[in-house]
Amino acid sequence: MTQIKKGVVAGKSLEAIKKELLERKKELEAQLADLYQMRNAAVGEVQDTGDQAQSLSLETLKISLQDNEIAEYNMIGQALKMIAEGTYGICIECGQPIAERRLKLYPNATRCLVCQEALEDSTGR
Ligand SMILES: [Zn+2]
Numbered sequence: 509m510t511q512i513k514k515g516v517v518a519g520k521s522l523e524a525i526k527k528e529l530l531e532r533k534k535e536l537e538a539q540l541a542d543l544y545q546m547r548n549a550a551v552g553e554v555q556d557t558g559d560q561a562q563s564l565s566l567e568t569l570k571i572s573l574q575d576n577e578i579a580e581y582n583m584i585g586q587a588l589k590m591i592a593e594g595t596y597g598i599c600i601e602c603g604q605p606i607a608e609r610r611l612k613l614y615p616n617a618t619r620c621l622v623c624q625e626a627l628e629d630s631t632g633r
Contacts, residue, residue, distance in 0.1 A: 606619070
């Protein structure tokens with residue numbers, strides 16, 4: 509028996525993708541909450557000078573880590589918005605589906621690889 513697939517982007521249903529994104533979003537929220545807590549705790553410990561230099565580099569590391577999480581969190585937020593609007597996974601330039609591999613890396617991608625490269629080529633000149 510062959511099943512007719514409806515609303516499928518790159519072999520997966522939007523519902524499944526949305527579920528994955530929501531789960532990842534929840535994970536990131538928990539991680540960010542942890543990072544904030546660690547940061548607050550670290551700030552509390554460093555009050556009376558001492559080895560401040562070491563604490564500072566640790567602090568920088570945590571902040572850059574947090575930046576990555578926040579960046580991913582924002583991408584997921586945008587992707588969920590695009591799913592709601594029905595534009596997720598569709599290239600805004602050519603209207604073709606965006607490759608799943610690309611969407612895995614950039615869930616908020618608005619262009620397929622071909623159009624993205626064409627854009628980068630034209631702006632790079
Ligand atoms: Zn395209």
